[in-house]
Amino acid sequence: MGPIRYGVIGSGWRTQAFVRIAERLPERFTLEGVVTRSEARVDEIVESWQVPAYTDLGRFLDRHPIDFMITSTPVAVTPEVIKDLVGRGIPVVAETPPARDVESLRDLWAAVGDSGLVQVAEQYPFHPGNLARRALLDTGAVGDVTWAYISSTQTYHAVAILRQMLGIGFEEAAISARSFTQRMVDPQSRAGWADHIDPVDRTMTLASLDFDGRVAVYDYTDNQVRNPVRGNRLIVRGTHGELADDHLVRLPAPRTPLESDLRRWQTGQYLNFEVPDLYQIGDGQRVLYTNPYFGHTLPDEDIAVADLLERTGHWVRDGAEPPYPLAQASQDQLLALAIRESAESGEIVRTVQEPWQI
Secondary structure (H helix, E strand, C coil): CCCEEEEEECCCCCHHHHHHHHHHCCCCEEEEEEECCCHHHHHHHHHHHCCCEECCHHHHHHHCCCCEEEECCCCCCHHHHHHHHHHCCCCEEECCCCCCCHHHHHHHHHHHHHHCCEEECCCHHHCHHHHHHHHHHHCCCCCCEEEEEEECCCHHHHHHHHHHHHCCCCCCCEEEEEEEEEEECCCEECCEECCCCCCEEEEEEEEEEEECCEEEEEEEECCHHHCCCCCCEEEEEECCEEEECCEEEECCCCCCCEEEECEEEEECCCCCCCCCEEEEEECCCCEEEECCCCCCCCCHHHHHHHHHHHHHHHHHHHCCCCCCEHHHHHHHHHHHHHHHHHHHHCCCEECCCCCCCC
């Protein structure tokens, strides 16, 4: 049926990922165009991204065949954009988070939840390393998973990974969080490298999320994603072992502790004359992940986004499993908001059943 076709509403920093993927994988994806708010921005998009741009959604839809639309818009307006698209019968991939607060999440679900037309662009569960880790956990390598810790990305993204590793669905949770101020260097932002390394005040948030015995721990410092002196850590513990980042320790039988590592097979290193690229991830016994875009030299982030978009295309065209439904993303945001509420109040926050928890 040809490449998966999509359009994007919004033209900010996040939209660039959807532009790059269509440029790098033209045999799989076609970006039909971008809808933005100002005529001046239209001219910039056409010149910089070499795609059609419009200020009117209806005009774009009349001229371009699409499988789905992506909303890359501020969270304050995203729910209304989603409702508009669903009202037109168009499948949607919404930027994270889908709504700003709990009431907005409930209102959005009441308006479009039954449509079955809304997915969310939560790419972190589709990162190669996270898919490989989840595949390893599915082998029973650590026994029954009971505990997970993350220190890498913020709120709803981190919650999505924690739920993925723990195998958590819509279970109720008790959340306890605290925030602390730390002095630290902050050398990089979306704008690039800073010209100084003077320490600044940053907020660190620690939270525990208790899902009736399965426990998640959230540890995040402001701007940690772009700070090279703050590492990324993911630990998953089970009844019979522990996976710390890519290192596995397990006890498969009495008196027999075993260790192994997840290893990335990367081309282009030393005397391998191929271009640098991720080929696969394995644990020495089996392949746990194979890069579906090998040969296109994509970073992990773009691999994850492309994977999500391709799954969305198959969901629309073939009735395949939905990649990340609105209900899942709403649960991520619900828990993220509970972390913030607990950190601000100093009290334990307990989530309850919500309309999307079906």
